[in-house]
Amino acid sequence: MTDTTRRRLFVGLAAAASLAAAAPWLLRRKRAHDHAAAPATPDSHAGPGLPNARPFQAPLRLPGRDGLFAEVALSAPLALSARAAAFPIFGGKPTLVWHYAGSADGHAIANPLLRAAKGDTVEVSLDNALQEDTTIHWHGLSVDEANDGSGLHPVAAGGRARYRFRIDNRAGLYWYHAHPHERTGQQLQRGLAGLLRIEDQEDRALGERLGLRWGERDLPLFIADKQVDADNGIVYRQGADDWIGNRVLVNWTPEPFLEVLPALYRLRMVNAANARMLRIAFEHEGRTLPFQLIGTDGGLLMQAWTLDDVFLAPAQRIDVLVDFGALPAGARVLLRSLEYVAMENEDESGAFAPDPMGEHPGAAPMGDALDLMQFCVAACSDTQRRQAKPAPLRVPATLSALPPPPDTNGWPVRPIRLRMDDQGTWFINDWNYHQVGHDPVFTVKRGSREVWEIRNNMTSMPHPIHVHGFQFRVVSRSISPPDVRSRKVTSQGLGPQDLGLSDTVVVWPGEIVRIAIDFAQPYSGIQRYMLHCHNLEHEDMGMMVTFAVED
Numbered sequence: 001m002t003d004t005t006r007r008r009l010f011v012g013l014a015a016a017a018s019l020a021a022a023a024p025w026l027l028r029r030k031r032a033h034d035h036a037a038a039p040a041t042p043d044s045h046a047g048p049g050l051p052n053a054r055p056f057q058a059p060l061r062l063p064g065r066d067g068l069f070a071e072v073a074l075s076a077p078l079a080l081s082a083r084a085a086a087f088p089i090f091g092g093k094p095t096l097v098w099h100y101a102g103s104a105d106g107h108a109i110a111n112p113l114l115r116a117a118k119g120d121t122v123e124v125s126l127d128n129a130l131q132e133d134t135t136i137h138w139h140g141l142s143v144d145e146a147n148d149g150s151g152l153h154p155v156a157a158g159g160r161a162r163y164r165f166r167i168d169n170r171a172g173l174y175w176y177h178a179h180p181h182e183r184t185g186q187q188l189q190r191g192l193a194g195l196l197r198i199e200d201q202e203d204r205a206l207g208e209r210l211g212l213r214w215g216e217r218d219l220p221l222f223i224a225d226k227q228v229d230a231d232n233g234i235v236y237r238q239g240a241d242d243w244i245g246n247r248v249l250v251n252w253t254p255e256p257f258l259e260v261l262p263a264l265y266r267l268r269m270v271n272a273a274n275a276r277m278l279r280i281a282f283e284h285e286g287r288t289l290p291f292q293l294i295g296t297d298g299g300l301l302m303q304a305w306t307l308d309d310v311f312l313a314p315a316q317r318i319d320v321l322v323d324f325g326a327l328p329a330g331a332r333v334l335l336r337s338l339e340y341v342a343m344e345n346e347d348e349s350g351a352f353a354p355d356p357m358g359e360h361p362g363a364a365p366m367g368d369a370l371d372l373m374q375f376c377v378a379a380c381s382d383t384q385r386r387q388a389k390p391a392p393l394r395v396p397a398t399l400s401a402l403p404p405p406p407d408t409n410g411w412p413v414r415p416i417r418l419r420m421d422d423q424g425t426w427f428i429n430d431w432n433y434h435q436v437g438h439d440p441v442f443t444v445k446r447g448s449r450e451v452w453e454i455r456n457n458m459t460s461m462p463h464p465i466h467v468h469g470f471q472f473r474v475v476s477r478s479i480s481p482p483d484v485r486s487r488k489v490t491s492q493g494l495g496p497q498d499l500g501l502s503d504t505v506v507v508w509p510g511e512i513v514r515i516a517i518d519f520a521q522p523y524s525g526i527q528r529y530m531l532h533c534h535n536l537e538h539e540d541m542g543m544m545v546t547f548a549v550e551d
Contacts, residue, residue, distance in 0.1 A: 055255035056374040063215060066107035068099070068252045069194075069222075071215075073115045074122040078102060080136070082155075082178070082192060083129040085110075090247070090254055093232045098130065098190040100176075111194040111252070113220065114176070116167055118200040123164040128155045134187060135161070137179035138196070139315065140297055140471070140503040142168050145527045148468055151181030152438055152528055152546065168522075169471070170501065171203030172299035173220060173268040173317050181433070185243055185274050185536035189227070189236045193272050195220055202400050203300060210321075210393050212266045219258075219265065221335075222251050223312075223372060224272040227360055237359075241537050242275040242344075246362035250335075250373045257374040262325045264393050268295075269320070271312045274536040276366060277462060277506075278337040281309035282322055282375075289333060292395060295319030298471045298501025300400035305489070305496035309338055313464035315504040315534040318497070321395060329379035335372045340483060342367030343509045344461040402500065405473040408516050411451045414442070418465070418507060418533070418543075419457040426543035428531065433542040440528055440548035449518050451475065458510040463538070466504040468529040469549075472517040474498040480511050504534055519549055526550045 063071035068087055072078060080102045086094035087110070099110045116122050128134050133156055137149035146153060147165040155161045177193035178184060197220070212218040225245035227235040236243060250256050271278055282289040292304040297317050304321065312318055324333065344366060364370050419427050426432065431441050444450065452472075454465060477484065477493035487495035498505075507513045521527070532544030 055371060056257040058253050058256045060256040060258040060373065061251040061253040062219065063113045065105070066109060068097075068110045070104065070107065070109040070112045071115060072102075072104045072109060072112040074120065074124070077123040077125065078104070078114075079125045079127070081127040081129050082134045084190075087252075089249070089252060090228065090232045095228075095232045095234060096190075097234070098187060098192050100126075100136070100192065100194060111191065113195040113197060115197045115199070118167055118170060118198060121164065121166045123162065125160065125162045126155055127160050128157055131157050132183060133157065133180040134183075134192065135179045136163060136176050137468075138163070138165075138174070138176050139466075140169065140172070140174040141165070141196075142470060142521065144521075144523045145469075145529065148529060149176075150179050150468060150530045151184075152530075154180050167198060169198055170299040171198050171200040172295060172297065172501075173197055173270060173319065175222075175270055175272065175317075177272075179530075181438075182540050183238075185240075185540045186236050186238055188272070188536055189243060189245075189274050190234055193224075195222055195270065197268075198299075206300065206396070206399060207266075209396060210264065210266070212264065217261070217263065217265045219267055220251070221267055221269045221373075222272055223269060223278070224249050225274075225276050225363070225370075227363065240359070241541070242366065242535065243537055244274070244276045244360050244363045244366060246360060246364075248370065248372050253373075255371065255373060257376055259380045260324050260375050260377055262327060262329070262378050264321055264323045264325065266294075267320050267322060268317065269312060270317050271314050273314050275314060275538075276337075277314070277340075277342070277464075278312040278370075278372075279309050279340045280312050280318065280320075281336050281338050283334045283336055284327060284331055289322065289327075291320045291322040293318060293320055293496050294395075294399055296497055296500035297503045300402065301496070301500045302400055302402045302404075303397060304395050304399060305499075307496065310497055311340075311484075311506065313462070313504065313506045313534070314536070315464055315466055316506075324375065324377045327377045329377065331377040333375040333377065335375070337370040337372060339369040340367050341481075342461070343481060405475050405499075406449070406516050406518075408449075408451050408475055408514075411449050411516065413451045413453050413514075416452055416454045416531075417457070418454065418460060418463050420460060426533065426538050426541055428533075428543060428545050431545045433532075433544045433546075435542065436545065438528075438546050441545045443548045443550055444519050446523075446527075446549050446551050447520050449516065452515050452517060453512060454505070454507050454515065455512045456507040456509055460509045462506050462508045463543075464504050464506050464534040465531070466534040467515075467517070467531055469521075469527070470517050470519065470529070471501045471503050472505075472515040474502060474505055474513065475516050476512075476514045478512045481508050484508055484511070521549065523549075524551060 089095040133154035178187035227245040
């Protein structure tokens with residue numbers, strides 16, 4: 001059965017299932033309750049994984065000087081090449097990884113964590129040693145079209161590109177990845193992605209006040225799931241829908257562990273999965289360990305918010321503080337994705353269609369609980385037994401000077417509808433990229449400000465919508481599902497995660513989300529950007545359009 005046929009079948013089944021809707025919903029909620037009541041153990045399953053895969057055996061890979069996940073300052077031009085090579089990721093055979101390779105200070109690097117500061121001008125060149133087009137898209141950065149790295153400017157096999165731009169964004173954890181049209185899902189699943197950490201004085205001041213040194217108690221967590229076969233090969237089928245994996249990698253480490261002090265840690269997380277939504281939580285002995293959300297896609301929030309869990313969609317980032325200080329020596333804490341109602345292929349009745357994830361052997365279905373990694377506190381090693389417990393720290397009431405969302409009264413409203421037709425084709429309004437091509441479907445005047453009202457059909461699924469070239473503020477949510485509505489902290493229906501600068505926003509089935517975008521930029525002429533779903537299979541299937549900004 002083809003994916004299009006399967007989608008068509010799902011829509012038909014969803015429309016016919018209203019009388020049976022309550023039973024599966026109640027059953028799923030019961031499973032969630034039963035799971036929450038069951039204590040987690042160090043040997044709990046970390047995504048079904050492969051036969052003989054044991055979670056939490058590998059130490060978490062941290063940014064280093066060489067190899068995968070090396071850290072490199074962009075203080076000088078950096079030359080990268082897109083290529084494939086084998087790396088020891090899992091036990092046994094090495095894994096072929098598509099990656100951005102280079103060298104820094106005489107060390108070979110692969111998918112490096114890049115570091116720069118606001119106001120820096122950076123230069124990165126890309127040589128394409130693959131057998132197909134690729135790019136480097138600078139996800140979340142406010143740059144011009146030529147440097148955005150979308151599929152509008154592909155780098156052909158054997159070709160070269162140069163990206164040179166000034167960083168005008170606030171501090172935060174951004175990322176970069178391949179973005180060739182129709183091949184983004186393939187290339188990211190096989191590895192072409194890395195992190196970009198931007199610093200500024202406000203962020204440095206918070207780190208100094210909390211005493212959290214980068215690389216020690218201020219750490220990145222680059223999370224992705226991969227479909228891995230018995231020979232440790234990363235598997236992908238072009239044209240598939242919603243590609244999920246049977247193994248979880250954090251910083252390119254399968255289901256890792258990290259030894260931590262009984263102290264406060266800052267963890268900056270990125271969901272780099274193709275399609276899997278995560279519901280992030282920390283658990284100790286089956287109980288939730290609260291954490292503080294201090295930042296999102298575009299850096300620090302104005303204040304910290306204490307949460308038990310938070311949704312993290314593909315492409316989104318969160319910045320959290322978690323305190324291990326009250327836990328006993330030897331305590332083990334799981335970083336998990338909790339079970340949630342995935343809302344895939346539903347109609348207005350809430351009926352569940354068959355799960356499209358069945359073609360992924362060993363993969364946990366979308367919405368099922370998934371263990372990501374484990375933290376071991378204090379007495380897990382002789383080294384940690386010798387270290388003194390740091391003094392408790394007080395998180396400041398004000399984290400940053402982030403202004404409140406703008407008053408959008410009088411701003412023009414641009415309607416955007418997310419939908420799927422009866423052939424299983426995804427659309428933004430009536431546009432599908434395969435049908436309309438790369439010409440802009442609408443134009444925005446430079447310096448103008450607009451509200452985009454994004455409405456998701458009920459017969460749909462959650463869509464993480466990404467805007468290239470501009471950050472935005474979420475200004476309202478309405479007709480939200482219960483699990484989103486229950487998180488609101490403002491009268492506009494916003495949750496804590498909505499209160500910062502964003503470049504990707506999740507719109508759930510039936511929901512209406514309004515975002516405010518300021519199209520001021522220091523460029524001239526016509527600048528073209530992409531608007532798309534960051535479920536990469538949806539993007540490759542055409543749920544993407546080009547828009548233009550001009551004088």
